[in-house]
Amino acid sequence: MLYVYAITDSPSAPRRSGLQGASVRVVGERGPFALMSEHRDLPPQPSEEDLWTHEAVVEDLMESSTVLPMRFGTRVADEAGLLAVLDERRDEFETAIERVRGAVELGVRAQIRTVEHAVTVAAGAGPGSAYLLERAARRRLADDTAARIHQPLARLARRSAARTNGLEPGVFKGAYLVDRDRVEAFRTRVSELTGEIDGASIVCTGPWPPYSFSSGERQ
Amino acid sequence: MNHESVERRKQHAAAAREAAMERAGRQQESAAIRRAQDHAAWRARRDASLERQHAGVSRALRDRDVSLLDLIDRLLDGGVVIHGDITLAVADVDLLYVGLRAMIASVETIERELGVSLSARGPSLKASAL
Numbered sequence: 001m002l003y004v005y006a007i008t009d010s011p012s013a014p015r016r017s018g019l020q021g022a023s024v025r026v027v028g029e030r031g032p033f034a035l036m037s038e039h040r041d042l043p044p045q046p047s048e049e050d051l052w053t054h055e056a057v058v059e060d061l062m063e064s065s066t067v068l069p070m071r072f073g074t075r076v077a078d079e080a081g082l083l084a085v086l087d088e089r090r091d092e093f094e095t096a097i098e099r100v101r102g103a104v105e106l107g108v109r110a111q112i113r114t115v116e117h118a119v120t121v122a123a124g125a126g127p128g129s130a131y132l133l134e135r136a137a138r139r140r141l142a143d144d145t146a147a148r149i150h151q152p153l154a155r156l157a158r159r160s161a162a163r164t165n166g167l168e169p170g171v172f173k174g175a176y177l178v179d180r181d182r183v184e185a186f187r188t189r190v191s192e193l194t195g196e197i198d199g200a201s202i203v204c205t206g207p208w209p210p211y212s213f214s215s216g217e218r219q
Numbered sequence: 220m221n222h223e224s225v226e227r228r229k230q231h232a233a234a235a236r237e238a239a240m241e242r243a244g245r246q247q248e249s250a251a252i253r254r255a256q257d258h259a260a261w262r263a264r265r266d267a268s269l270e271r272q273h274a275g276v277s278r279a280l281r282d283r284d285v286s287l288l289d290l291i292d293r294l295l296d297g298g299v300v301i302h303g304d305i306t307l308a309v310a311d312v313d314l315l316y317v318g319l320r321a322m323i324a325s326v327e328t329i330e331r332e333l334g335v336s337l338s339a340r341g342p343s344l345k346a347s348a349l
Contacts (some may be wrong), residue, residue, distance in 0.1 A: 004301070006299075007299055048287070051287075051290055051291065051294055052290070054294060055290055055294065068298075068299050069293075069294075069297070069298045069299065070298050070299045070300075070301070071294065071295065071296075071297065071298035071299065071300050072294035072295055072298070073295075074298075074299075074300070074301055076301065085301050093299075096299075105293075107289045107292075107293075109288075109289070173292070175297075205289045206289075208289070208293060211293035211294070211297030211298045212293065212297045214297065214298055214299050215297070215298065215299055215300060
């Protein structure tokens with residue numbers, strides 16, 4: 001069984017070893033290539049260490065080439081199967097590689113607190129409507145704040161993907177595909193926003209391999 | 220042999236020994252001072268380094284834990300998917316999350332502190348599932 005880490009434009013393998021210390025190899029005839037390690041069996045329950053190993057292998061490769069990271073847990077039966085996938089989806093992979101070339105992914109999380117803001121509700125509403133109106137107003141406030149975080153950051157990025165959580169208003173998560181030479185400018189903008197926007201704590205993580213921008217269907 | 224010159228040579232030798240001893244004494248003294256200075260400098264460096272390490276450790280832990288949330292989000296929800304070949308099928312997802320539960324519990328404190336959330340869309344991590 002082969003465990004797959006990434007699709008890449010370069011036939012060079014990373015120096016570090018993969019899951020369970022297995023050596024990482026590159027397969028593919030003319031590119032794109034796939035980065036994999038061979039295993040007799042892998043434990044059904046991945047550990048935190050496995051997650052970091054997968055990440056480290058991809059990050060190592062990312063330094064010297066353009067990568068499309070695989071979702072964690074991607075396995076194929078054998079090399080022939082992997083070559084078939086590379087062949088069938090060559091166009092898609094090539095397009096995605098060009099899309100992310102020269103860029104990294106940065107993650108932004110924000111917690112927006114709306115309880116500290118006074119929200120006015122139309123006078124004369126009954127207690128039930130007043131409750132719902134207030135909830136709606138807070139929801140709008142959270143959405144507005146999320147937009148104030150997302151829009152200036154999206155302008156610094158090649159692509160972006162923002163999402164708020166329906167179950168938990170006030171939680172904002174964004175992923176940004178940022179040119180390597182704009183990473184510092186992006187980070188600076190994030191810390192500026194932390195000062196500009198009341199009641200929001202903003203955390204920026206990365207650079208990550210472009211997990212959120214590797215798959216055509218997610219765009 | 221001239222008795223006088225033997226005597227003088229002895230005196231010279233004694234004077235030279237004395238001078239040598241004095242020099243050695245001075246050297247020992249200055250070596251001791253240097254050692255004390257080195258030791259003080261070393262202790263200052265060590266204290267500074269320990270302080271940096273402590274600061275580094277707590278910062279690194281926090282960065283790592285927040286990064287872990289992002290890592291989980293990305294590795295389990297992002298990236299290229301090879302349809303039909305992914306082993307972590309829907310039925311296995313619960314199993315995976317049970318395995319991750321202990322680790323996530325330790326992150327909850329950080330989550331509260333930094334105001335980040337584990338919740339993701341879709342069949343991903345939700346507070347209710349934990």
